[in-house]
Amino acid sequence: MTKQGKINNGALEKKRRPEDIVLKDIVIPFLREDLGYKFIDPRLQRVPIRFGRETKYADTVVYIIKNAKKIPHIVVESKAPNEPLDWEQAESYAQRLRAPYFLVTDGKTWHWYQTGERQGESEIIKNVPEAPRYMEKENLIAFEDLNELQRVVGKCHDIIRNEEGFDPTIAFDEISKLLFAKTQDEREVNQGFKDDKGRTPKNDYEFGIEKDELPEEIGTRVKTLFERAKNKYPEIFEGTTEDIKYIKLRFPTIFHIVQELQNYTLQETTIDIKGATYELFIKGTFTGKGLGQFFTPREIVEFMVDMLEPKRRDFILDPACGSGGFLITCMKMVFDEIDDLYRQRGVDNPKKEKWGFATQHLYGTDINERMTWVAKMNMVMHGDGHGGIFNHDGLKDSERIELIIDIVKKKDGFDMVLTNPPFGSRIKSQDILARYKLGEKHKEQLTEALFIERCLNLLKSNGILAIIVPDGTILNNPSSQDIRKFIIQRSFIEAIVSLPSETFIPYGSTQKTSIIFLKKKATETEVQTKPVFMAIADTVGFDSVGRKIDSNDLIRILERHDAYRKNGEKALAKIDQEIGIKKLRLSEIADEFPADDDEKGFLVSFSDDNFIRRMDVEYYRPKIKRLLKLLKNKNAKKINEVVEPPVEREKIKEPDDLSTVFRYIERIDSKTGKIIYGEKPFNNIPQGARFIFRYPCIIVSRINAKIGCVAILPKDLDGILGTNEYYTLCPKREVDIDYLHEILRSNVVKQQILVRTSGLFTRLHEEQLRKILLPLPVPAEQVKIKEARSQAESMKREAKHLEREALTEILKKFE
Numbered sequence: 001m002t003k004q005g006k007i008n009n010g011a012l013e014k015k016r017r018p019e020d021i022v023l024k025d026i027v028i029p030f031l032r033e034d035l036g037y038k039f040i041d042p043r044l045q046r047v048p049i050r051f052g053r054e055t056k057y058a059d060t061v062v063y064i065i066k067n068a069k070k071i072p073h074i075v076v077e078s079k080a081p082n083e084p085l086d087w088e089q090a091e092s093y094a095q096r097l098r099a100p101y102f103l104v105t106d107g108k109t110w111h112w113y114q115t116g117e118r119q120g121e122s123e124i125i126k127n128v129p130e131a132p133r134y135m136e137k138e139n140l141i142a143f144e145d146l147n148e149l150q151r152v153v154g155k156c157h158d159i160i161r162n163e164e165g166f167d168p169t170i171a172f173d174e175i176s177k178l179l180f181a182k183t184q185d186e187r188e189v190n191q192g193f194k195d196d197k198g199r200t201p202k203n204d205y206e207f208g209i210e211k212d213e214l215p216e217e218i219g220t221r222v223k224t225l226f227e228r229a230k231n232k233y234p235e236i237f238e239g240t241t242e243d244i245k246y247i248k249l250r251f252p253t254i255f256h257i258v259q260e261l262q263n264y265t266l267q268e269t270t271i272d273i274k275g276a277t278y279e280l281f282i283k284g285t286f287t288g289k290g291l292g293q294f295f296t297p298r299e300i301v302e303f304m305v306d307m308l309e310p311k312r313r314d315f316i317l318d319p320a321c322g323s324g325g326f327l328i329t330c331m332k333m334v335f336d337e338i339d340d341l342y343r344q345r346g347v348d349n350p351k352k353e354k355w356g357f358a359t360q361h362l363y364g365t366d367i368n369e370r371m372t373w374v375a376k377m378n379m380v381m382h383g384d385g386h387g388g389i390f391n392h393d394g395l396k397d398s399e400r401i402e403l404i405i406d407i408v409k410k411k412d413g414f415d416m417v418l419t420n421p422p423f424g425s426r427i428k429s430q431d432i433l434a435r436y437k438l439g440e441k442h443k444e445q446l447t448e449a450l451f452i453e454r455c456l457n458l459l460k461s462n463g464i465l466a467i468i469v470p471d472g473t474i475l476n477n478p479s480s481q482d483i484r485k486f487i488i489q490r491s492f493i494e495a496i497v498s499l500p501s502e503t504f505i506p507y508g509s510t511q512k513t514s515i516i517f518l519k520k521k522a523t524e525t526e527v528q529t530k531p532v533f534m535a536i537a538d539t540v541g542f543d544s545v546g547r548k549i550d551s552n553d554l555i556r557i558l559e560r561h562d563a564y565r566k567n568g569e570k571a572l573a574k575i576d577q578e579i580g581i582k583k584l585r586l587s588e589i590a591d592e593f594p595a596d597d598d599e600k601g602f603l604v605s606f607s608d609d610n611f612i613r614r615m616d617v618e619y620y621r622p623k624i625k626r627l628l629k630l631l632k633n634k635n636a637k638k639i640n641e642v643v644e645p646p647v648e649r650e651k652i653k654e655p656d657d658l659s660t661v662f663r664y665i666e667r668i669d670s671k672t673g674k675i676i677y678g679e680k681p682f683n684n685i686p687q688g689a690r691f692i693f694r695y696p697c698i699i700v701s702r703i704n705a706k707i708g709c710v711a712i713l714p715k716d717l718d719g720i721l722g723t724n725e726y727y728t729l730c731p732k733r734e735v736d737i738d739y740l741h742e743i744l745r746s747n748v749v750k751q752q753i754l755v756r757t758s759g760l761f762t763r764l765h766e767e768q769l770r771k772i773l774l775p776l777p778v779p780a781e782q783v784k785i786k787e788a789r790s791q792a793e794s795m796k797r798e799a800k801h802l803e804r805e806a807l808t809e810i811l812k813k814f815e
Contacts, residue, residue, distance in 0.1 A: 019059070022078045022080065022081070027107065035130050036130060039063040040061070050336070051092075060078075062074035075090055075097060077104045091115065091122045094115040101113065101129050113125065118342075119344055140268070141263055152264065153175065160257075169370075172281065174249050177247050178222065179266065179381065181225040181226040181229055182225075185206050185207040186205070186265060186267040194228065207222060207225060207262060209259060215251040215255035216251050219249075222254050222258065223247050223254075230245070233380065239372070271332050278381060282323045296420040297506075297507075297541075300554075302329055305326065307495070307561060308418065308464055309333070312337055312357050314334075315407055315415050315416075316416045317417045318365075318419045319364070320451065321364030321365060321375050322366060323375050324375035326364075326419065327364050327389075328378060330416075338350050338353045363403065365401060396432065408457075412460040413458055415464070416463060417458060417467070418465075421467065422451075423473065427439065427450055428443070437486065438452075438483060449473075452465075460520070461520055468499075468514070476616040488608055488612065492518065493516070494518060494519050495515075495561065499512075506544070528606045530606065533561055533602075534620055535557040536617055536621060538551075540552055556597070586630070627751060631774075631775065638770065640770035640771065643732060644732060649692075652691070652721060658682050659682070660682050661680065661681055662721055664678055664679075664689040664720060665693070665722035671708075673708060675711045677717065688724065689723050691724060692721060693721070694718060694719065695713050695714070696712075698711070698713070698729040698730075699711050699728055701725065702765075705750070706754050708750060711741070738783075739784075740774075749772055756771070756772070
């Protein structure tokens with residue numbers, strides 16, 4: 001080392017760490033000015049490096065350019081002056097990035113290393129690696145970030161739309177075909193041959209445009225590439241319609257798309273970037289076209305895979321695979337594991353290991369022909385495994401899925417099944433129903449129920465199932481107790497994670513869902529003794545319209561589950577022990593009731609009776625238990641104690657003149673707590689609106705009370721009609737109606753309603769409503785709500801008066 005840097009003490013910035021000063025003021029200038037390296041990470045420090053699920057950060061990375069691609073060349077680890085120059089961490093970063101060199105320095109002492117293939121094999125070197133003086137001719141550039149790839153693919157999509165007029169679904173097919181042809185081109189160049197049999201030599205890329213080439217020449221060449229790709233992977237196109245088997249685009253359109261793609265390489269683009277882009281492309285194409293059910297958001301997929309932690313020896317299945325998201329994410333995690341094993345001398349041939357896993361351990365079926373093709377294409381783009389994807393009804397067996405049946409026969413079943421099955425419909429085919437315990441002796445059965453049984457049948461003993469299910473049909477519906485009993489008989493309940501109600505709204509489903517993790521029992525006589533890990537996710541990384549947000553509770557849930565898995569029950573307090581430990585203040589939860597941190601992972605003692613009755617997380621959440629305990633300790637009253645006994649409902653008689661106009665309740669506004677009503681002739685009002693509601697009373701919606709649909713019936717609406725989907729509560733004399741209305745709309749009551757409602761439409765039964773606890777202050781305190789409302793109305797009128805005065809003054813200037 002010839003150059004010794006000197007730190008200018010006058011230039012030191014108090015806010016910078018000593019190691020940052022060494023990096024910026026000494027190391028970076030030396031690398032650039034003395035050694036000639038121009039491409040140093042623009043962030044200068046903290047370059048993220050993924051190790052499985054964990055992200056670590058190198059101080060900076062120096063790159064060289066090879067074939068128009070930035071290649072990591074030197075990993076730099078800077079230390080504070082006189083700090084020990086530990087090199088093991090820098091070695092692991094360099095090995096992960098496949099950088100041939102790494103540097104550890106405190107600005108005075110410089111240790112240069114040549115990176116070894118495996119841990120501990122790196123060697124210190126005397127000659128400093130200088131920057132290459134001559135760069136190779138640039139060929140193809142890897143997409144370095146998601147935005148870049150999305151921009152290019154989006155532009156290709158626009159070209160097809162503008163030049164061909166195809167709808168998004170056909171445009172998706174055509175772009176996929178061209179990407180498939182380009183992938184084939186890159187593989188042929190890498191292998192040096194156009195085919196396997198004739199070994200026709202190939203050195204140059206064909207998916208590109210030479211000077212003066214015409215669209216007809218380019219289009220013909222690309223279509224030939226596509227035909228060779230089809231011949232190499234014929235199983236991808238088995239069972240597809242004829243229009244999928246050829247490129248529909250005209251030559252000029254192909255020419256313009258090749259112009260956009262020719263300078264990039266798909267082979268060298270990371271799985272993360274390709275996966276995210278393809279996912280967004282699929283999402284934008286198929287959601288809203290009746291195919292949103294085939295899409296599971298990346299955040300949910302990654303969480304489920306991370307919870308299971310698949311390994312290279314595992315056999316994995318998704319019987320309703322859609323676009324293949326679960327299988328691709330499993331493949332990526334296992335590929336990372338294989339890379340780590342190679343570095344630690346656990347495997348000798350990582351390429352062979354990856355190929356073996358992708359082609360022999362991943363399987364999926366889907367009933368939709370188009371999505372099966374999409375999944376196969378997706379797998380090819382990501383590293384193959386397409387041979388295990390079949391267009392087939394996931395609830396049936398046949399010769400078409402012989403490979404899957406063989407695994408069940410020869411290996412006792414799959415190690416893991418991950419799936420988001422279709423739900424919201426019922427199977428009526430007696431041929432299918434007769435195959436399942438949950439189907440036999442039934443005229444029909446929930447699709448999701450049969451998929452649970454199917455998945456358990458395909459698992460080996462102690463195999464794990466991760467499946468998304470709707471709360472309202474599987475977990476809390478009183479009519480589904482036989483399904484929950486079956487789950488308990490056949491499996492151990494490992495974990496249940498509640499997802500927010502908006503999770504699948506961007507994809508066309510409004511159902512509240514949860515993820516359940518089940519371990520298949522060896523025999524039905526086995527008894528569960530372990531508690532169940534439960535968690536509530538209020539956020540999952542995107543909002544109700546699919547926009548990305550920073551908040552994602554799944555990350556914290558995963559952390560708590562990891563702690564439980566590593567340290568056992570001592571890592572998380574059981575729910576029974578947790579109640580009463582944390583203080584709960586009613587004033588803090590009146591408007592909002594977010595899950596506490598302990599609700600991002602808690603344990604619930606298992607019992608057959610409880611879990612047959614209810615299996616939804618909300619029923620067991622600690623915060624609800626603390627709320628109920630607090631209310632009981634404060635001598636709260638049941639609603640039944642503060643309102644008059646229920647009376648038989650008054651029903652209207654049909655008038656002689658059916659054109660007589662009546663007012664009827666359309667709905668109760670959850671934001672304002674007021675009645676929205678309509679006026680129509682008797683013969684046009686909703687058929688069920690035949691019940692008379694009398695002043696004074698509070699009207700409660702059976703279905704939507706949990707979101708605040710509770711209203712005071714005003715005197716001018718006395719006698720309004722409504723359906724039996726509304727209850728009435730008439731407060732006793734000592735209870736102020738305004739206070740009762742406000743407390744019924746607060747989270748103090750809404751959260752109690754949540755645990756007392758169940759089923760697909762979560763109706764609240766009147767006897768359950770009347771058992772809800774209310775804090776009841778003295779009358780002098782209750783009237784403060786009425787006074788506050790009166791003051792608010794006065795302020796509104798005053799504001800309206802001021803607005804009119806201001807407008808009048810403005811208009812006078814124009815007179």
